[in-house]
Amino acid sequence: MKKTAALLMIITVLSKVFGFLRDITLTYFYGASVTTDAYFISISITTMLFSFVMTGIASGYIPLYKEIENTSGEKQALDFTNRLLTVVLLITTVLLIVGILFSNQLVTVFALGFNEETKRMAVLFTRIGLVGIYFTSLTQLLASYLQLNGKFTTVAMLGFPFNFIIILSIIISAQTHSIGLAIGSIVASLAQLLFLLPSLLKMKYRYSPVAPFLDENIKKVALFVLPITMGMSVDHINTIVDKTLASKIVEGGISALTYASRLNDFVHGIFVLSFIAILFPHLSKMAAEKSIEEVKRSMREVLSSVILLVVPASIGIMIVAKPIIQLLFGRGQFDEQAILLTAEALFFYSIGMIGYGIREILLRTFYSLQDMISPMVNAAIAVALNIVLNIILSAYMGLNGLALATSISALISVALLWISLRRKIGSLGLKSMAITFLKVLMASGVMGVVIVILNGYVWLQMNELLKMMVIGLVGSSLYFFLLTILKVKESKEILTFMRRKLRL
Numbered sequence: 001m002k003k004t005a006a007l008l009m010i011i012t013v014l015s016k017v018f019g020f021l022r023d024i025t026l027t028y029f030y031g032a033s034v035t036t037d038a039y040f041i042s043i044s045i046t047t048m049l050f051s052f053v054m055t056g057i058a059s060g061y062i063p064l065y066k067e068i069e070n071t072s073g074e075k076q077a078l079d080f081t082n083r084l085l086t087v088v089l090l091i092t093t094v095l096l097i098v099g100i101l102f103s104n105q106l107v108t109v110f111a112l113g114f115n116e117e118t119k120r121m122a123v124l125f126t127r128i129g130l131v132g133i134y135f136t137s138l139t140q141l142l143a144s145y146l147q148l149n150g151k152f153t154t155v156a157m158l159g160f161p162f163n164f165i166i167i168l169s170i171i172i173s174a175q176t177h178s179i180g181l182a183i184g185s186i187v188a189s190l191a192q193l194l195f196l197l198p199s200l201l202k203m204k205y206r207y208s209p210v211a212p213f214l215d216e217n218i219k220k221v222a223l224f225v226l227p228i229t230m231g232m233s234v235d236h237i238n239t240i241v242d243k244t245l246a247s248k249i250v251e252g253g254i255s256a257l258t259y260a261s262r263l264n265d266f267v268h269g270i271f272v273l274s275f276i277a278i279l280f281p282h283l284s285k286m287a288a289e290k291s292i293e294e295v296k297r298s299m300r301e302v303l304s305s306v307i308l309l310v311v312p313a314s315i316g317i318m319i320v321a322k323p324i325i326q327l328l329f330g331r332g333q334f335d336e337q338a339i340l341l342t343a344e345a346l347f348f349y350s351i352g353m354i355g356y357g358i359r360e361i362l363l364r365t366f367y368s369l370q371d372m373i374s375p376m377v378n379a380a381i382a383v384a385l386n387i388v389l390n391i392i393l394s395a396y397m398g399l400n401g402l403a404l405a406t407s408i409s410a411l412i413s414v415a416l417l418w419i420s421l422r423r424k425i426g427s428l429g430l431k432s433m434a435i436t437f438l439k440v441l442m443a444s445g446v447m448g449v450v451i452v453i454l455n456g457y458v459w460l461q462m463n464e465l466l467k468m469m470v471i472g473l474v475g476s477s478l479y480f481f482l483l484t485i486l487k488v489k490e491s492k493e494i495l496t497f498m499r500r501k502l503r504l
Contacts, residue, residue, distance in 0.1 A: 011153060011156040011157055012156055012159075012269050012270045013270055014160075015156065015157065015158075015159035015160055015163070015269075016159070016266045016269055016270060018159060018160060018163040018164070019159060019163050019262070019266070020262075020266070020328055021163070021167060022163045022166050022167050022170070023259060023262055023328070023329065024328055024329060024331075025167050025170045025171065026170050027259070027329040027331070027334040027338075028331055028334070029170060029171070029173075029174035030170075030174070031255075031334045031335065031338060033255070034115075034117070034118045034121070035121065035178050035181075036254075036255040036258075037111070037114070037118060037122075037247065037253075037254040037255055038114075038118050038119075038121040038122035038125055039122075039125055039178075039181050039182075040243070040254050040255060040258045041107060041110050041111045041114075041122045041125075041126075041243065041247075041254060042107075042122050042125035042126040042129050042182065043129065043185070044110060044239065044240050044243060045099070045103070045106050045107070045110060045126050045129075045130075046099075046126065046129045046130055046132065046133055046185075048237075048240060049095050049099050049130065049133055050133045050136050050137060050140075054088070054136070054137050054140040054141065056221075056227070057084065057087075057088060057141065057221060058140050058141055058144045059364075059367050060220070060221045060367070060372070061081075061084060061141065061144055061221065062144055062147075062148060062367075062368075063287060063288070063367060063368050063369075063370055064080070064217055064220060064221065065077050065080065065081065065145075065148055066148070066285045066287075066288045067288045068080050068217060070285070070288045070289065071288075078205075080215070080217050080218075081141075081145055082207055082208055083215050083217075083218055084141065084218065084221065085138070085141060085142075085207055087218060087221075088137050088138065088141055089134075089138075092133055092134050092137045095133065096130055096131065096133060096134070099126070099127075099130045099133075100127050100130055103123050103126045103127050103130070104119075104123050106126065107119055107122045107123050107126060109244070110240055110243065110244055111243070111244060111247040111254070114247055121178070124179065124182070125179075125181065125182040126182075128179070128182035128183060128185075128186065129182045129185045129186065131186050132185050132186040132188075132189035132190075133189075134189075135186075135189035135190045135192065135193045136189045136192070138193055139158070139189070139192045139193045139196060142193075142196050142200060143155045143158065143196065145200075145205070146196065146199055146200070146203075149203060151199050151203075154195075154196065154199045155196075157195070158192050158195060158196075160195075161188070161191040161192055161194075161195045162188045162189070162191060162192050163188075164191075165184060165187050165188035165191050166184055166185065166188050168184065169181060169183065169184020169185070169187065169188070170184070172184075223372075227372035227373055227375070227376035237379075237383050237386075238382070238383060238386045238406050238409065239257075239261065239406075241383075241386060241387055241390060242257055242390065242402040242403070242405075242406060243257060243258075245390055245391075245394055245402055246399055246402060249394065249398050249399055249402075250341070250398070250399065253341065253399050255338070256338060256341035256342040256345055256399060257345050257399060257402065257403065259325070259329060259342045260325075260342050260343075260345035260346040260349050260403065261345075261349060263317065263324065263325075263328075263346055263349075264346070264349045264350065264353060264356070267310060267313045267314070267317070267353060268310075268353070268356055268357060268360075270309075272306055272310065272356070272357040272360055272361070283295055283298060283299065283364060283365060283368035286298065286368070287368040287369050287370070292425055292426075295365065295368065295369070295425070296425060296426075296428060296429070299361060299362075299365050299428070300428065300429050300432075300433065302361055303358060303361055303433060304433065304436050306354075306357045306358065306361065307354065307358075307433070307436060307437055307440055308436070308440055308483070308488065310353055310354050310357045311354055311437070311440045311441060311444050312440070312443070312444040312447055312475075312476070312479050313353070314350045314351070314353035314354060315350075315444045315445070315447070315448045316447070316448070316451055316472075316475055317346065317347075317350045317353075318347050318350045318351070319448055319451050319452055319455065320451065320455055320468065320471065321343040321344070321346045321347045321350070322339065322340070322343035323455065323464060323467075323468060324343075324346070324468065325339050325342045325343040325346065326339055326343075326464065327464045327465060327468060329342065341399060344399070344400050344403075345399050345400060345402075345403045346403075347400075347403075348400050348403035348404040348407060349403045349406065349407060350407075351404065351407040351408075352406060352407025352408065352409075352410040352411055353407075354411075355407065355410035355411040355413065355414045356410050358414045359410060359413055359414050359417060362414065362417040362418065362421060363375050363417070365421060366417075366420075366421065366424075369424070369425070371424065374417070374420045374421075374424070375417070378413055378416050378417050378420065379413075381412075381413070381416060382409045382410070382412070382413040382416075383409075385408075385409045385412060385413075386405050386406055386409035389401075389404075389405030389408055389409060390402055390405045390406075392405075393405050418430075436488060439483070439486040439487075439488050440483070440488065442482070442486065443479050443482035443483050443486060443488075444479065446478070446479075446482055447475045447476075447478050447479040447482070450474065450475060450478055451471055451475045454470070454471045454474060454475075455467075455471060
């Protein structure tokens, strides 16, 4: 599992770098402005509606597919997939109509601080962009099908066609009309769906419409949708709440939070989602076979690896937040104020980075066990806590308070999920995990001190890109050296994999 995850990390890094090029292009032409605020709000609305359709369906689909395959065979599992695709098309059509009819009201709720001009722009972007949820929903379900059949690399590469189209649309829209941003999002979503077709054809997958309404497994999915959507949409909901309040704090605030969260997502995508892509089908298979001890062992293994990678990344980003933002976005229309707003938000988002990662793994463990209620209750608590903290902290800290509130709610959410999972399946090996965490934290702290010294006193006139590369290389080398001394076993496996790749 770890070798495949490491390969996916490499692909994800390249995809995320391409994603940064997309964001750099956007900041160069549009900065942190009313146009980007309107654009990001429209994306938030379409993402919310997409999540309502697919977060619950896709997460319920994987464990049910494994259960059907285990009990009734591959043919029945494939029929289930086709029935579910029909359901997705029907639900997406309804949501598209509702979204277009009520886009004005949705924008009003999501961006209370917008003036009329910005609001009209956001409504237009939203109505156009909603068409893309057709392609995004189908892509999500078919990507899950490919993952179930071991095609992890194809799914990991979905970001390449998407980002390429978005970059083109940004450049074209800057020379013509900003409406090209919304049109580009539709074309990019279609490109992702088309990208999956060769792999699906190679597997001889064919979609054939099957009446879904009398199928017992579709009824199971229907029961799963709401609780899973609530459980897994906590980040989306918190982001929407953050942006709604940010629209009232400062112009460009929504854009600053978005750019900061994108960098947060970079670490999350590389070090967490790469593991989850492989872990979830595996956990679902073990759960279907009633191998609870194997479920716990696999979960602990992935959690240890995520802690090993995410903790130093979060500390490093907190220390060099401003230089990173300056390096990535500090050009064109992205001025000094935008850099400062984004860097400070990134600092406070990074505090909860480990919480975001662990929560995703715990959620997938619950869903593999077909427990949808515990995560839903946890999500409700997390969202309520985030709203309360947002109101309190933003009054004293502005945008930074919104980012800090999100981090705190994520960490508390993890603690509550851990307690619930322990009650459900017994001991999770907290003692060994805590020892690993303390060793990682110690090594990360020493690494952090060295990064502060390098960033503040060494090579002050060096090119910023070269400086960040040197800091990253020295910091990561020191970190893994310290882990070896502290005898953290997961570090040996990662270093062995890296040596093999370098020999190749």
